[in-house]
Amino acid sequence: MERENALTSAVGTTEPSRVWSHPTLGLHALVDTAGAVRLGGPGQDRDRLVPLVEVTATGHGRMWSGERFIETAIGDRLTYRDHETVREGGRERTTIRLADPMTGLLAEVTLEASAGAGFLRSRVRLVNEGVEPVRLESVTTLTLGGISSADAGLDDLVLHWADNDWLAECRWRQTPFRDQVVPLSRSAHGHEGRGCFERCSQGSWSTGRHLPMGALTDRDGGAWLWQIESSAGWRFETGEREGAAYVALFGPDDAHHQWHQTLAPGEEFHTVPAVLVRTESGGLDGAFATLTDYRRSIRRDHSDHRRLPVIYNDYMNTLMGDPTTERLLPLVEAAASAGAEVFVIDAGWYDDDAQGWWDSVGAWEPAPDRFPGGIEEVLDAIRKHGMTPGLWLEPEVVGVRSPLAHTLPPEAFFRRGGVRVTEHGRHHLDLRHPAARAHLDDVVDRLVGEWGVGYLKLDYNINIGPGTERGTESAGAGLLGHHRAHLDWMATLLDRHPQLVLENCGSGGLRMDYAQLAVAQIQSTSDQQDPLRYPPIAASAATAAAPEQAAVWAYPQPDQNLDEIAFTLTGALLGRIHLSGFLNRMDDERFGLVRSALSVYQDIRAEIGAAHPFWPLGLPGWDDEWIAHGLRGVRSTYVTVWRRESDGDGPGSVDRALAVPHLRGARVEPVVLYPSTADAGVEWDAAEGRLTVSLPRAGTAVLVRLGGS
Incomplete structure (x- = not known):
C-alpha cells in the first residue's frame, strides 16, 4: 500500500494548485487563491466550476435563490485543509479535507478510481468540529462544472435520463440540452438562471419514478454518465454556469425527501456514494461498458455471478400466488426436464387465510392446507430433480392482520407523528430495531438453515412514503437509516449462508439501484405480463444492472404458437432467465423449443459475466417496432433482435440494418443461435460494420452470434 500526504495549505499561492487529478477522465481538483477547491477539466475558468462540496443547512442557505442546490453559502466558504492519497491493488483513493470557519463543519471528500479506468466514485463525510449544532438540509456527493462540447459549447450537448414505472421500466429519454436549459442572456442580467433540470426519487421505491442515473453526450461521441447509489432518497440536477454545464449528485434532501439531520458537535454524517463515468468516444455504449465494469467491481463477490443458473419461478402468468403441492410437483418435473437449475415457489406458500394473504403476512410459516404433506415434500422434490429450491419473501412488511403486528414492539415499525404507518394493508419494519432484525433472522435461518432453501426472492411491494421518525429525526433520515440497516442485514445473511442467492425485487x-445490487445477486427487471411489451424493458435492462444480474421473465405457454414461445424466450437469453409457464402441459414440439432455448443459454452464459452491453439501434422507445440489444464478449458478439407490430397503417419492413462498429473490418460469420423457427435471415457487411437481420413475420425475435470480437 502506497500513501501520500499533503498537510500544507495551498492558500496564498498566486495560481491555482492541483491537489488531485484523473488523467483518464481529464479531471483535476484545483485549490484557487482563496482556498476553495473546485473540480473540472484542465484549463477551465474558475467561474465555470462549482465547489467540490455544496451544503445547505438551516441558517446557511444559497447565495442565489432558486431551484438549484449549488452556489451554497457553506460550499462557498469551505476551504482546503489537506489531502491524502492511498494506492492499493490498482485502486487509488484520495481524501480531500475542507473546512468551514463559520459552522466548524469539516468535509472529507473521498474520490476513488482505478488505474486507467474511466470512472470516479465519490463520497462525503461531514463532521461538526464546531461548538454549535448544524442542521443539514442537503449535501452533494459529487459536483462537477465546466462540461461543454469543444466545438459548439452547450448547443451540441444531449441530455439523457430514464423514466421508470411499474410494468414500464428503463425507458430512456433524450433531448437537446438546450431544450431543457435554455440560454438566458446572462450578460444582460448579471446572474445565472434560477432553474435546472432535475430528477429525483419519491418515497421508499428508489426507482419508482426514474432510474438514479443520467448522462450528457456530444456529437463527437463523448459522454458523461452518472449513477447515484441509494435505496432511500436521491436527486441529480444539471444546468448552466458561465456558458458550461454542471452536474450535482445528491442523496436525500429536505425539499424533496423530508430529510434533515442535525449534527451536534462531534457528530458526523456520510453521504450515499455516486459514480461519474467519462468517455471521449463511443457515446452512451462506451459509457455503459465502463459503468458495467465499475458495477462488477463494487458488488459483493458471489459464485452466482459466474454460474448464472437458469431459474424457474412459478408466479408469472402461471400460478400467480396460488401454489399447492398438487400444482407444483408437475411443474417441478417439467422445469427440471427443460433444463432449469433453480425452482422458486413464489408468493402464496404461507397463505391459509380465508380473507387472503396480502394483509396477513409476517410470520412466514407454510400453509398446511396448501401442503398437506408439508412444504418440505415439495422442497425435497425440487432437490431430487437436481434443482436448488427457492422461496418468495417480503421481509420488510407485516400485514395489519398479522399476529406480528401486535407482538413486535411499536418501535420496531415505521412511525410518523407518533402513529404507526399503514400502507396498502401493511406496516413497515424498521430494521434498526433489534426485535425487527431478530424476527427476520429467525425466519431466514429457518428457511435456509432448516429447510435447505438456497434462493430467496426478496420482494418489496409498497411505497411507505418519506420514511419514519424516531425521536427528533426527520422522516427522510429514518428512511436512509432503515435502508442502511437493511443492506447490512442482507450482507449478514450472506455471511452466515455464503451459498444463498438473494434476488432484489420491488x-x-x-x-433497482446499486445500493441494493452491490449486495443482492439478481435484480427483477419488471412485473410486465405482456410478452409484446417486455422487449424495450429487456433490451434496456443492462443500463440499470449488469447483464448477469438482470433477470428477464420468459413465460411460454402451451396455447401459444411457436413464434410466441420463441419470442418470450429469446428476450431473456442475454441476461438472467426467469422461466415460468405451464411447461407440464406442452406438447413435444413446444417443449422442445423451450429446452433448446435453455440449451443455447447454457452454452453462451460463461461469456455474459464479462461482456459489455451495446445497442445497435440506440436505446429503444416504448413503441418501437424494431428493438436490438447486444453483448460484446471476449470471444463473440451476441445480438438479440425483436420485431413487433408496426405502428403504421401498412406492414412494417422485414429487414433492419444494425450498427456493430466494434467489429468494423472483421470477417465474422453471423449465426442464428435461436430460434430455428423464425425464418430469419442474417447478413454481415464487414466494411461498414453492419449486420442486417430479416424477420419476415412481426412478433418474432432472434439471437445472433457474430464469431470473433
Whole structure:
C-alpha cells in the first residue's frame, strides 16, 4: 500500500494548485487563491466550476435563490485543509479535507478510481468540529462544472435520463440540452438562471419514478454518465454556469425527501456514494461498458455471478400466488426436464387465510392446507430433480392482520407523528430495531438453515412514503437509516449462508439501484405480463444492472404458437432467465423449443459475466417496432433482435440494418443461435460494420452470434 500526504495549505499561492487529478477522465481538483477547491477539466475558468462540496443547512442557505442546490453559502466558504492519497491493488483513493470557519463543519471528500479506468466514485463525510449544532438540509456527493462540447459549447450537448414505472421500466429519454436549459442572456442580467433540470426519487421505491442515473453526450461521441447509489432518497440536477454545464449528485434532501439531520458537535454524517463515468468516444455504449465494469467491481463477490443458473419461478402468468403441492410437483418435473437449475415457489406458500394473504403476512410459516404433506415434500422434490429450491419473501412488511403486528414492539415499525404507518394493508419494519432484525433472522435461518432453501426472492411491494421518525429525526433520515440497516442485514445473511442467492425485487424494478445490487445477486427487471411489451424493458435492462444480474421473465405457454414461445424466450437469453409457464402441459414440439432455448443459454452464459452491453439501434422507445440489444464478449458478439407490430397503417419492413462498429473490418460469420423457427435471415457487411437481420413475420425475435470480437 502506497500513501501520500499533503498537510500544507495551498492558500496564498498566486495560481491555482492541483491537489488531485484523473488523467483518464481529464479531471483535476484545483485549490484557487482563496482556498476553495473546485473540480473540472484542465484549463477551465474558475467561474465555470462549482465547489467540490455544496451544503445547505438551516441558517446557511444559497447565495442565489432558486431551484438549484449549488452556489451554497457553506460550499462557498469551505476551504482546503489537506489531502491524502492511498494506492492499493490498482485502486487509488484520495481524501480531500475542507473546512468551514463559520459552522466548524469539516468535509472529507473521498474520490476513488482505478488505474486507467474511466470512472470516479465519490463520497462525503461531514463532521461538526464546531461548538454549535448544524442542521443539514442537503449535501452533494459529487459536483462537477465546466462540461461543454469543444466545438459548439452547450448547443451540441444531449441530455439523457430514464423514466421508470411499474410494468414500464428503463425507458430512456433524450433531448437537446438546450431544450431543457435554455440560454438566458446572462450578460444582460448579471446572474445565472434560477432553474435546472432535475430528477429525483419519491418515497421508499428508489426507482419508482426514474432510474438514479443520467448522462450528457456530444456529437463527437463523448459522454458523461452518472449513477447515484441509494435505496432511500436521491436527486441529480444539471444546468448552466458561465456558458458550461454542471452536474450535482445528491442523496436525500429536505425539499424533496423530508430529510434533515442535525449534527451536534462531534457528530458526523456520510453521504450515499455516486459514480461519474467519462468517455471521449463511443457515446452512451462506451459509457455503459465502463459503468458495467465499475458495477462488477463494487458488488459483493458471489459464485452466482459466474454460474448464472437458469431459474424457474412459478408466479408469472402461471400460478400467480396460488401454489399447492398438487400444482407444483408437475411443474417441478417439467422445469427440471427443460433444463432449469433453480425452482422458486413464489408468493402464496404461507397463505391459509380465508380473507387472503396480502394483509396477513409476517410470520412466514407454510400453509398446511396448501401442503398437506408439508412444504418440505415439495422442497425435497425440487432437490431430487437436481434443482436448488427457492422461496418468495417480503421481509420488510407485516400485514395489519398479522399476529406480528401486535407482538413486535411499536418501535420496531415505521412511525410518523407518533402513529404507526399503514400502507396498502401493511406496516413497515424498521430494521434498526433489534426485535425487527431478530424476527427476520429467525425466519431466514429457518428457511435456509432448516429447510435447505438456497434462493430467496426478496420482494418489496409498497411505497411507505418519506420514511419514519424516531425521536427528533426527520422522516427522510429514518428512511436512509432503515435502508442502511437493511443492506447490512442482507450482507449478514450472506455471511452466515455464503451459498444463498438473494434476488432484489420491488414490484419488479421499482427498487433497482446499486445500493441494493452491490449486495443482492439478481435484480427483477419488471412485473410486465405482456410478452409484446417486455422487449424495450429487456433490451434496456443492462443500463440499470449488469447483464448477469438482470433477470428477464420468459413465460411460454402451451396455447401459444411457436413464434410466441420463441419470442418470450429469446428476450431473456442475454441476461438472467426467469422461466415460468405451464411447461407440464406442452406438447413435444413446444417443449422442445423451450429446452433448446435453455440449451443455447447454457452454452453462451460463461461469456455474459464479462461482456459489455451495446445497442445497435440506440436505446429503444416504448413503441418501437424494431428493438436490438447486444453483448460484446471476449470471444463473440451476441445480438438479440425483436420485431413487433408496426405502428403504421401498412406492414412494417422485414429487414433492419444494425450498427456493430466494434467489429468494423472483421470477417465474422453471423449465426442464428435461436430460434430455428423464425425464418430469419442474417447478413454481415464487414466494411461498414453492419449486420442486417430479416424477420419476415412481426412478433418474432432472434439471437445472433457474430464469431470473433
